[in-house]
């Protein structure tokens with residue numbers, strides 16, 4: 537039988553231990569100039585990627601948090617989230633007029649020539665800076681009373697209104713409470729909301745983001761007095777169909793700030809105790825937002841002092 541000479545001489549070389557062979561391989565590769573360049577290139581690429589990641593984090597931090605924010609208006613020029621104070625003397629127009637003007641300015645964004653049903657915000661027939669047609673406004677004026685400009689939003693009589701609005705909705709897919717689902721409604725939910733939930737027509741179950749306000753501490757509860765949510769003929773909160781949440785806008789718009797200001801709820805303080813600071817906390821009620829006093833998710837607090 538004929539045997540090829542090569543087959544006879546080519547015995548497989550003994551395999552060196554793995555570690556030794558790796559060291560050898562990389563050592564030999566590193567010695568080649570081309571490989572060094574490659575390594576340098578990889579390092580540079582890694583640094584660039586790292587730069588992008590760090591840059592992204594910095595941009596992310598500087599452009600705010602990704603959460604549905606409950607805002608309270610009016611805000612003073614020195615507004616800060618930690619201690620937003622609304623303070624005025626009802627008997628002194630010079631003291632409350634700046635707040636009146638701030639609300640007017642805030643509501644300018646809601647001016648519309650196309651009547652909305654229901655209207656998202658109050659309007660005024662007396663304000664001269666408002667471009668809206670008076671006739672279209674007259675119809676909705678009563679609905680927002682007393683939280684409209686023609687009543688000075690209540691500031692002139694020491695019964696102020698503040699406005700609540702949801703912002704940063706383009707990130708958010710809310711999970712509203714739906715009373716017809718077997719999941720339980722939280723015990724601590726205010727009775728007026730539970731009642732309003734039951735009174736809603738069945739085909740509207742689960743299409744509302746409920747809102748409530750209360751005194752933050754027990755002394756505030758004593759001082760805050762009765763509260764009304766305006767418009768009084770609507771349930772307290774925001775109908776989901778009017779909110780531009782992530783599930784209701786095109787994918788591309790989900791990366792951009794909210795395109796239109798959300799609907800409003802006014803909170804009317806009927807009889808706040810004079811001369812004391814009242815800590816007020818407002819929050820929204822949905823399944824996906826877990827209440828936490830230190831959280832900013834769907835929760836806001838402010839301080840009210842009427843002298």
Ligand SMILES: *[C@@H]1O[C@H](CO)[C@@H](O)[C@H](O)[C@H]1NC(C)=O
Nearest residue numbers: 714715716717740741742743
């Ligand atoms: C609430 O739950 C009921 C029953 O499961 C359902 O028919 C209804 O569509 C829900 N509402 C919303 C807004 O999802």
